[in-house]
Amino acid sequence: MLRSYFSSLRLRLVVLVLLAVVPALGLMLYTNLEQRRLANVQAQEDAQRLARLAATQQQQLIEGARQLLIALAQISEVRSGDATACNTLMTSLLKQYPLYANLGVIELDGNVFCNAIPLTGSVNVADRVYFRHALETGGFSVGDYQIGRVTGKATVNFGYPVLDEAGQPEAVAFVALDLAWLNRLAAEAQLPADSVFVVVDRLGTILVRYPDPEKWVGQALPEAPVFKTILARPNSGTAEVVGVDGIERLYAFAPLNSSAQSGVYVSIGLSKAVTFAAADRLLARNLAGLGVVAVFALEVAWFAGEFFILRRINTLLSVTKRLSAGDLSARIGMSAHGASEINQLAQAFDEMALALEQREAERQRTEVELQKAKDAAEAASRAKSVFLSSMSHELRTPLNHIIGYSEMLQEDAQEHGDTHLIADLKKIRTAGSNLLVLISDILELAKIEAGRVEFRPETFDISTLVDEVVVTNARSLAEKNGNRLEVHCPRDVGQMRTDATKLRQSLINVLSNAAKFTENGMITLEVKRISDFRLLIADSTNQQSAIENQKSTIVFRISDTGIGIAPEKVQMLFKEFTQVDSSTTRKYGGTGLGLVITRHFCQMMGGDISVESETGVGSTFTIRLPAQVTEYVPQVN
Secondary structure (H helix, E strand, C coil): CCCHHHHHHHHHHHHHHHHHHHHHHHHHHHHHHHHHHHHHHHHHHHHHHHHHHHHHHHHHHHHHHHHHHHCCCCCHHHHHHHHHHHHHHHHHHHHCCCEEEEEEEECCCCEECCCCCCCCCCCCCCCCCHHHHHHCCCCCCCEEEEECCCCCEEEEEEEEEECCCCEEEEEEEEEEEEEEHHHHHHHHHCCCCCEEEEEEEEECCCEEEEEHHHCCCCCEEECHHHHHHHCCCCEEEEEEEEEECCEEEEEEEECCCHHHHHHEEEEEEEEEHHHCCHHHHHHHHHHHHHHHHHHHHHHHHHHHHHHHHHHHHHHHHHHHHHHCCCCCCCCCCCCCCCCCCHHHHHHHHHHHHHHHHHHHHHHHHHHHHHHHHHHHHHHHHHHHHHHHHHHHHHHHHHHHHHHHHHHHHHHHHHCCHHHHHEEEEEEEHHHHHHHHHHHHHHHHHHHHHHHHCCCCCCEEHHHHHHHHHHHHHHHCCCCCCHHHHHHCCCHHCCEEEEEEHHHHHHHHHHHHHHHCCCCCCCCEEEEECCCCEEEEEECCCCCCEEEEEECCEEEEEECCCCCCHHHHHHHHCCCCCCCCCCHHHHCCCCCCCCHHHHHHHHHHCCEHHHHHHHHECEEEEEEEEEHHHHHCCCCCC
């Protein structure tokens, strides 16, 4: 009966407060949110309108810049290489075109050759997008929005190549469009009082800010809340956020070119007091009336709840704070046989606290055991690396002696006619050579795991390296088992820059593997270059010449007609000391290190190795490497 009384009281209190407050409050909030939503939509439409207007005007300015650059590329002062005449021309043109912040010519190494604004020192712009694209494409190039290194102004730069008589680029003419025209656009937009107009790039650099452009333009503030909010969203939107001046406004924003890929956003910050004034007045009036009703309802709930609920809740809260502070022995201690839900909650809380205390004790024991196991594993790993490195070096010297003396003894046996000893001496030399290869592989793998392998890039002719591999190693390995080796490597495959030693070793490892598992079959080595794209540029004689992009891939494909590999066992090829089947180890020998080392080498050179195989048909290993690799810092595993 007592439990029923308390349950009924709690229910009546909740229903009373909800009936008095929640429906009216919900309606008020809904109305206010709807009015705010409409204000947000209007603000966003204003931002998109300005963005479209700015994009349209910008396209017109870009076309004007393109026409100007095409004309500049043909002027004798630009083509002659006379810096003084070129500077004079650019200074004169800058006065005639006030929309531009700068004009000039850039040499092929990126140094500014002539400039409309006098330079106090050398300026290099080889990293600028418009300069690189002009040389790569051979045509008009649009750069990123930027703060100029010479002008210090927010600009967007355009470039156009100056071609010599053979149609080859000898310089790049450029103009820098001053983004101050966007300030004028904002001034003409007649924004509401206390509003701001901001253009920001993807790095959080302020390109345009109205009002007070002189105070803010050029500052990089990627961590400012307003810019973090804008850059985190791919398209247009609105947000209530604090601006760079510390004032919270309703910001509406949109990409400058109707695409988030432009990386430049136009935003309008509107005063919340102005934007939401009507909605806030209505909400304040409604809340005042609701407050009177809510106060009465809360007073009734307060006095009833204080006696029946809050005293016990405070006890529960106090113990909860002790538990959250780390005192796992904290308990409430209320009777588990009480009729109220609070008593049952207290009992459940005490049971939870006991379980947490037990789990914490178990966790601490587990952490101690895990730390011991980790320390032991790390010690074993260090010991392994030290052992492999030291023992591999120690074993190499005597093995070289064994191989050398076996060769000498074989020659002596042949000279003295002791032919019955030659076969045994050959076995000694072969076994020693195999063991030396195994030790070298183990040492190489230990260096890779320790991150001590050096990467030494050099530029070399691909076909020459392939010929060396075939003549010195591959052909003899193939013919040993009666195989025929075919090589398809075009003479004009070109050069590459990478670690030639590691590439050579990788090819030998894969060819050796193919020769080992193929008998009286065919082994094929195919080499080709795959370019990302080709650019065609018309020279002065109207002939087309192909210019190949430096970003190309060299593919080495080694195929055999050997025993093949089952699909489910292919991944085992690249695990240390592993072959796909124990029977192959007994029949063909080997430790499985060659392909593991090859994969490490390929990844070190910026590429990888893959395999396709079918049992009884053969296997194809494909090595893909970038044509240009300048450096690599190995990661320690």
